Amino acid sequence: MTALRSQSHLKELEDEGIYIMREVAAQFERPVLLFSGGKDSIVMFHLALKAFYPGKVPFPLMHVDTGHNFSETIEFRDRLVEKYGVDLIIGSVQESIDEGRVEEETGPDASRNALQTVTLLDTLKKHQVDAALGGGRRDEEKARAKERFFSHRDIFGQWDPKNQRPELWNLYNGRKKPGENFRVFPISNWTEMDVWQYIAQEEIEIPSIYFAHERRVFNRRGVWLADTEFINKMDDEEVITKVVRFRTIGDATCTGAVVSEASNMEDIIQEVASARETERGTRHDDKRSETAMEDRKKQGYF
Amino acid sequence: MSNSNTDNAYLNMDMLRFTTAGSVDDGKSTLIGRLLYDSKSIFEDQMEAIEKTSKSSGEEEVNLALLTDGLKAEREQKITIDVAYRYFATPKRKFIIADTPGHTQYTRNMVTGASTADLAIILVDASKGILTQSRRHAFISSLLRIPHLVVAVNKMDLVDYNESVFDEIVKDFEEFARKLDVSDVTFIPISALKGDNVVDKSENMSWYNGSTLLHHLETVKVDAADNVLDFRFPVQYVIRPGMHFRGFSGQVASGHVRPGDEIMALPSGISSKVKELVTRDGNLEIANPRDSVAITLEDEIDISRGDMIVRKDNVPTIRNEFEAFLCWMNERELDVTKQYILQHTSRQVQVFIEEIYYRMNVDTLSREDAHELKLNEIGRVRLKTSQSLFFDPYQINQKTGSFIIIDPTTNVTVGAGMIRAGSTRSKNVDVEEAKDLVSPNVTWEPWNISRQEREHRNGHRAKVLWFTGISGAGKSTIAKVLEQKLWEQKKQTILLDGDQVRHGLNGDLGFSAKDRKENIRRVGHLARLFFEHGNIVLCTFISPYANDRAFVRSLFEEEPDFIEVHITCDPKTAQERDPKGLYARAAAGEITGLTGYDAEYEAPMSAEITINTDKMSVEKAVAAIMEMIA
Numbered sequence: 049m050t051a052l053r054s055q056s057h058l059k060e061l062e063d064e065g066i067y068i069m070r071e072v073a074a075q076f077e078r079p080v081l082l083f084s085g086g087k088d089s090i091v092m093f094h095l096a097l098k099a100f101y102p103g104k105v106p107f108p109l110m111h112v113d114t115g116h117n118f119s120e121t122i123e124f125r126d127r128l129v130e131k132y133g134v135d136l137i138i139g140s141v142q143e144s145i146d147e148g149r150v151e152e153e154t155g156p157d158a159s160r161n162a163l164q165t166v167t168l169l170d171t172l173k174k175h176q177v178d179a180a181l182g183g184g185r186r187d188e189e190k191a192r193a194k195e196r197f198f199s200h201r202d203i204f205g206q207w208d209p210k211n212q213r214p215e216l217w218n219l220y221n222g223r224k225k226p227g228e229n230f231r232v233f234p235i236s237n238w239t240e241m242d243v244w245q246y247i248a249q250e251e252i253e254i255p256s257i258y259f260a261h262e263r264r265v266f267n268r269r270g271v272w273l274a275d276t277e278f279i280n281k282m283d284d285e286e287v288i289t290k291v292v293r294f295r296t297i298g299d300a301t302c303t304g305a306v307v308s309e310a311s312n313m314e315d316i317i318q319e320v321a322s323a324r325e326t327e328r329g330t331r332h333d334d335k336r337s338e339t340a341m342e343d344r345k346k347q348g349y350f
Numbered sequence: 351m352s353n354s355n356t357d358n359a360y361l362n363m364d365m366l367r368f369t370t371a372g373s374v375d376d377g378k379s380t381l382i383g384r385l386l387y388d389s390k391s392i393f394e395d396q397m398e399a400i401e402k403t404s405k406s407s408g409e410e411e412v413n414l415a416l417l418t419d420g421l422k423a424e425r426e427q428k429i430t431i432d433v434a435y436r437y438f439a440t441p442k443r444k445f446i447i448a449d450t451p452g453h454t455q456y457t458r459n460m461v462t463g464a465s466t467a468d469l470a471i472i473l474v475d476a477s478k479g480i481l482t483q484s485r486r487h488a489f490i491s492s493l494l495r496i497p498h499l500v501v502a503v504n505k506m507d508l509v510d511y512n513e514s515v516f517d518e519i520v521k522d523f524e525e526f527a528r529k530l531d532v533s534d535v536t537f538i539p540i541s542a543l544k545g546d547n548v549v550d551k552s553e554n555m556s557w558y559n560g561s562t563l564l565h566h567l568e569t570v571k572v573d574a575a576d577n578v579l580d581f582r583f584p585v586q587y588v589i590r591p592g593m594h595f596r597g598f599s600g601q602v603a604s605g606h607v608r609p610g611d612e613i614m615a616l617p618s619g620i621s622s623k624v625k626e627l628v629t630r631d632g633n634l635e636i637a638n639p640r641d642s643v644a645i646t647l648e649d650e651i652d653i654s655r656g657d658m659i660v661r662k663d664n665v666p667t668i669r670n671e672f673e674a675f676l677c678w679m680n681e682r683e684l685d686v687t688k689q690y691i692l693q694h695t696s697r698q699v700q701v702f703i704e705e706i707y708y709r710m711n712v713d714t715l716s717r718e719d720a721h722e723l724k725l726n727e728i729g730r731v732r733l734k735t736s737q738s739l740f741f742d743p744y745q746i747n748q749k750t751g752s753f754i755i756i757d758p759t760t761n762v763t764v765g766a767g768m769i770r771a772g773s774t775r776s777k778n779v780d781v782e783e784a785k786d787l788v789s790p791n792v793t794w795e796p797w798n799i800s801r802q803e804r805e806h807r808n809g810h811r812a813k814v815l816w817f818t819g820i821s822g823a824g825k826s827t828i829a830k831v832l833e834q835k836l837w838e839q840k841k842q843t844i845l846l847d848g849d850q851v852r853h854g855l856n857g858d859l860g861f862s863a864k865d866r867k868e869n870i871r872r873v874g875h876l877a878r879l880f881f882e883h884g885n886i887v888l889c890t891f892i893s894p895y896a897n898d899r900a901f902v903r904s905l906f907e908e909e910p911d912f913i914e915v916h917i918t919c920d921p922k923t924a925q926e927r928d929p930k931g932l933y934a935r936a937a938a939g940e941i942t943g944l945t946g947y948d949a950e951y952e953a954p955m956s957a958e959i960t961i962n963t964d965k966m967s968v969e970k971a972v973a974a975i976m977e978m979i980a
């Protein structure tokens with residue numbers, strides 16, 4: 049009589065993620081999946097493959113490209129698009145700069161991270177996107193702890209923390225007025241550890257820079273940054289070669305590497321398990337102010 | 351998180367979702383901070399950040415409460431205003447905490463957090479005892495049917511870790527919880543600040559032999575709220591990659607299904623057989639609650655989002671008029687003349703909330719007359735939808751018994767509802783039919799001597815106490831002692847018992863669902879007659895079906911003197927007691943359809959009083975009921 053649920057936490061998180069994917073496909077007309085080439089967006093895409101199997105993923109990927117990429121990420125992205133035959137929309141920060149929509153930052157800490165918001169919103173608007181699937185997780189940062197699965201954005205793409213809809217049971221309300229849209233976070237309930245464990249369990253391919261490799265880096269205020277053409281180094285910043293890997297993948301100007309020998313999934317999980325810092329701790333952009341993330345969020349960046 | 355094991359232990363980890371509730375300053379943030387900290391779920395950079403913040407606001411110790419602090423505005427105002435989700439894991443389990451603050455928006459937040467919880471922690475400040483708010487938390491937990499409750503008696507350090515303070519709080523809470531439908535309550539004395547009994551066993555309370563809080567969280571059963579009996583599959587999205595494949599995708603809401611099973615699609619009513627249960631990882635042999643799958647069928651039938659796939663021989667209620675408990679969640683109050691949108695499983699339909707029967711005072715649990723529902727208020731209402739819904743009562747199936755209300759002007763979610771039953775007002779409700787059953791050409795004749803006159807002469811009011819529960823729970827034992835007591839007090843009483851009425855009056859009835867229903871129908875009217883005669887009528891009937899009990903209640907609808915008494919105990923205890931030898935006979939295969947053994951018992955959702963005879967003696971139970979009817 050009793051058919052017991054044979055579920056591990058990963059299975060339950062996966063089933064929930066798939067459920068959200070299908071709700072998005074059913075409730076919206078023009079969804080996209082925001083794809084950065086990072087592990088969270090790769091996991092999201094994996095869930096989308098499962099949600100619509102044996103059909104194709106019924107929405108395109110969208111990449112907001114700062115132009116400051118690690119080449120490994122872009123190669124990975126293009127291979128994936130080719131393999132699964134999905135459409136890719138690219139929003140280019142460089143174009144936003146060229147069109148005068150935003151102004152490039154200057155100085156040593158110049159980053160295109162803040163500029164991304166404008167490009168993102170412009171691209172969503174241009175393609176009349178009504179739901180953008182994001183890989184945000186509630187464990188990432190305090191400001192995200194109260195985020196909804198279905199996060200409503202006003203016509204300016206802004207998020208009002210006071211005006212979010214209560215979410216009960218598994219009933220997600222995606223109703224909106226013309227011009228408004230949603231950010232949807234199917235892996236809200238996952239932690240960094242869950243993501244890594246899931247990647248290992250499912251044997252999902254991820255970009256090589258997540259694994260230990262030799263790279264030319266320099267240290268800025270405790271963060272190891274890759275030496276790339278996109279960063280203005282200061283005179284006293286010395287470039288050395290170190291074995292490192294990345295815990296998150298973002299704009300090359302502000303994503304810090306960790307010194308690590310972890311060269312396979314098992315090592316990485318081991319390392320995450322004993323980590324003493326949150327993954328965002330390696331993100332230079334969050335260190336600027338204690339509420340940095342929240343401020344960016346209100347403006348529309350995730 | 352340094353204690354998460356890497357040797358593939360995670361593959362066997364499961365997940366527990368719990369909610370925390372407490373009044374302001376009961377120590378909820380401190381407790382969550384303590385759980386995260388002691389389970390080593392806090393990273394150095396987070397710790398540094400809160401150390402810095404603690405220092406800059408002039409606090410001496412690191413304030414663990416800061417860990418769970420969310421948005422900027424709140425940090426500035428030092429308050430939290432919404433449900434926040436936190437995560438931590440031990441080698442045994444992953445935990446999701448829905449942290450609901452105890453401020454103004456309280457009910458709304460708690461209902462939201464509770465809707466997905468397997469367990470609720472209710473914090474009580476040992477130095478203050480049970481407050482109104484604690485009662486409210488317990489009521490909402492029982493209304494939302496969270497399977498496990500933990501009453502964490504905090505700040506034991508402030509009362510010298512005194513056992514009697516703890517005992518007193520346990521007693522107070524149990525007293526109150528009797529009115530609720532909660533089956534599993536655990537009391538744990540803790541100090542969130544000092545860490546006693548949170549993760550590590552306290553050295554200051556040797557008198558306490560139970561689990562620490564974390565140990566309890568790690569071992570409590572996780573899927574207690576899942577309905578594994580009734581297969582319900584709301585279709586979310588139809589997958590059609592080409593001409594030859596049509597998969598109906600969704601997440602199993604309840605029950606299970608296998609290839610070859612005969613199914614029926616709602617609302618069309620067309621039958622077919624399950625062909626395959628498709629996933630990208632291969633076809634399944636069985637799909638259980640919460641599994642996300644795509645179902646293909648043997649026949650080509652038209653099914654779309656919002657439809658439901660069920661078993662042919664186990665169909666939900668299909669109706670467009672029903673009753674529910676509704677929690678209002680918006681500043682703009684409920685408007686009974688307005689058309690709203692109702693979202694239920696994967697459907698959205700238009701709805702009128704036609705009538706508010708009463709408002710529940712969540713602090714006193716009394717019913718109040720209400721013409722509107724305001725933010726944070728909970729009421730019993732009747733709704734009418736533009737199309738029929740396929741639902742089960744919430745107490746039987748949370749997935750098909752829950753809904754939200756959306757305001758079409760703002761698109762905001764303004765209400766959350768739990769379906770009780772099909773409305774007694776709608777035309778084809780069996781309850782209503784049975785109640786109004788009249789022989790041809792007969793008109794009602796008023797009683798010669800009114801009940802009021804009889805009550806006056808007897809010196810007490812007439813009442814009906816309806817004892818429900820599985821065989822062996824203790825209904826008759828308690829009712830007999832109670833009647834004796836009432837008799838000694840010179841009250842006019844009668845005890846109606848199942849085995850009695852099945853001699854003679856109901857001797858023509860068996861134990862099929864239909865006969866059980868008829869049995870209860872007749873007994874209901876019999877009770878009504880004795881009631882009109884001024885008696886305190888004690889009825890002890892298993893009465894397993896919520897609908898049948900709803901019928902009996904409907905006979906006394908205008909009467910405050912109908913009291914449903916739910917007598918419950920662990921089914922194992924009942925089987926051991928086995929006063930009538932029924933379980934033994936069922937086990938030997940001599941009888942089938944025994945409630946609590948191989949037939950279902952639908953536990954009451956809002957009995958006036960619930961007594962768990964595992965935990966309460968007959969004397970205490972009788973005293974509790976006496977107090978209630980005094």
Ligand SMILES: Nc1nc2c(ncn2[C@@H]2O[C@H](COP(=O)(O)OP(=O)(O)O)[C@@H](O)[C@H]2O)c(=O)[nH]1
Nearest residue numbers: 374375376377378379380415504505541542543
């Ligand atoms: N003595 C003592 N104080 C506590 C305990 N738990 C919390 N507190 C204090 O009670 C106050 C309120 O705690 P907090 O966690 O912010 O309460 P919340 O409003 O429920 O989140 C703070 O000053 C805490 O330090 C405890 O177990 N013992």
